[in-house]
Amino acid sequence: MGNFVACCKGFWCRTKNPDVRISLPAVCFVWQIAMIILFGLFVRYNEESDAHWAEHRQKKNITSDIENDFYYRYPSFQDVHVMIFVGFGFLMTFLKRYSFGGVGFNFLIAAFGLQWALLMQGWFHFLDPVDGTIKIGIENIINADFCVAGCLIAYGALLGKVSPVQLMVLTLFGIPLFAVEEYIILHVLHVRDAGGSMVIHTFGAYYGLTISWILYRPKLDLSKRLSGSVYHSDVFAMIGTLFLWMFWPSFNSAISDHGDGQHRAAINTYLALASSVLTTFAISSLSAKKGKLDMVHIQNATLAGGVAMGTAAEFMISPYGSLIVGFCCGIISTFGYLVLTPFMEKYLKIQDTCGIHNLHAMPGLLGGVIGAITAATASESVYGHEGLVNTFDFEGYYAKRTPATQGGFQAAGLCVALVFGIGGGILVGCILRLPFWGDPADENCFDDEVYWEVPEDEESIPPILEYNTHMVGKNADMTSESNFTVEQS
Template identity: 35%
Template structure:
């Protein structure tokens, strides 16, 4: 999912396919290695463990980074992306440590905030790195049928394996919970796929499907359920969450991206706010409401609400803080960011022998 799914998901730009897939791989492996080192220092008392569990934890951290770089896709160079991955992984593991130490959050609850952390980190980053003239749009920031097909392949791949993504950290001691996480995620994904297609058609003046909506919004149910998976006990709960997430995500894609650009000068290339941020916040809210509904003791319900709200505020605060620090570092001309005319263009980084001038 991290290497192939996220890599092909970002290949929709017509002249940025090489960079989107290859830089995704570069960022993923760098973030995974750095996360394994930091997890060993923070969680395992200075010992770096090399096993399947530590690898999965590190891949989760890398997934958060890949969400963030979607917001600045096409406007940064590989060196900047590596710097982003190192700093964001550090912030994400710090956030996980704070939640587990101060609020006694379980591993599953703290790691599933990766969607929210990655979204707000990416948004503040693209706000700081805003380029003048983005309101008119970049010449090469567009997609065609071929690149859209490759991007759809990444979406389908993520859609297929998202149930395993949500269930991998569920305790093996309770296999019925792991199976429940798989089934809940699949039901939410299925409902969100149908809902995203319906809302896309209904919101189109010509009554046609929008490929960008289908690519991104059919994953909204999996994102929302992943954040709320500990509190879901019935199939209908997962299906309602998937339906609501798809509606919110599709409407956000239709309206929110251009308004974020015009009102806040926040050029979100892949619309990560609508794809991951809003469904993640919806999943957090669903987790809060469902858990309070299941608690009979009012004192315990209030205690849970306070801790749950605190975890969200801490996550957003740390993600924004680390995003500001990273953005200020990336503003240095030392990193040689690509010029405006070279944004969203593979030729700024890759050799094309067929385009070489023969003398």
């Protein structure tokens, strides 16, 4: 039986060769060595993580170690870190036979991406003009995690259809694209986007969707047997959902201003998320026969409120404003899963495995627009003079910018994110179409067997249709026999 399976597999592999034995190790080794060399040349500790901190403290009259930025941001950093690895990772375990790939490749590209992001973001934002090095501290590693999030969102659209090597390439290009886009939005346009509705979510989603469009597989139906969930995989995915949901207030507040900025960002996000849970349940139930809830909606659309608060979280959007944002996003996102995802697959040829268009693209766009409006309507009466200056950084070169102008720049930032997402996606999509990346055949999409040693038993899902038809008569006996082999060996 083993031979038979191997033979069948050999047949399918003639068309595609998903063997990554050379390419994956090569990519991992070479890029990791490159990271080491580049870190050796460029990356140093900043003054808060350097052993000279004690001297620095005295020089700057800092009264206590607790004023080290570490204590302001480390708890939020750890929450963000959990979102990146457990949140995104487990959210992608929902497929019945792609949990290894979902959580495993997420792990791989995030671990590579964060190193690469420290360098790219460092060159653009944190380069020391004196000695040309990048000085890193807690804020840099939060930003690196943020940068990685953009690529993980893109992975969501491609889940199950690409090889780990393709994902590494996607990350290799995605990180610099992100860093440039972020530089233009935050520094050139001086836009505020603490939780990254535009910078992270809009960019990441359109980057992934464009790549998915270019990598369109007309015969993806051939692996339809594996494109759904099973009971336990849906529960695993809820681990991802809940850790994302719970820690999103930390995500949006992680790099906002000390004091009221972080405090307000956390509260606003907390409220928006709560609100989108209720509307998600409502639409999910309303749209189904007998009002049965769909796990896909609960796993994803409940998070839309957090995405949409990414820009405005640190503004004075007011508690009820946050609830309204969440209210709308839960509705829009759930409708997306019901209507847009099938539409996009059928007519726009975009196969979006996790539905990132509904979870990241639309709420991200909405978040950018809400941010622009909230910024444009900001006033000294609401923020206080000092509060307005602090919140929007109207200092130095930007001292004379008005809230209305700021609103315009915020909107411009959204366009930049879109352009980079789609443009970058076209570029990287074309690269990923090259024939040597080891992507799976249409029949083997969503199947961990292709890239992982999957444990022998529990093989309830037969790998290929023909094999199944052929074996049916002998099925029970064969199973028992193969059990024996295991037992007796």
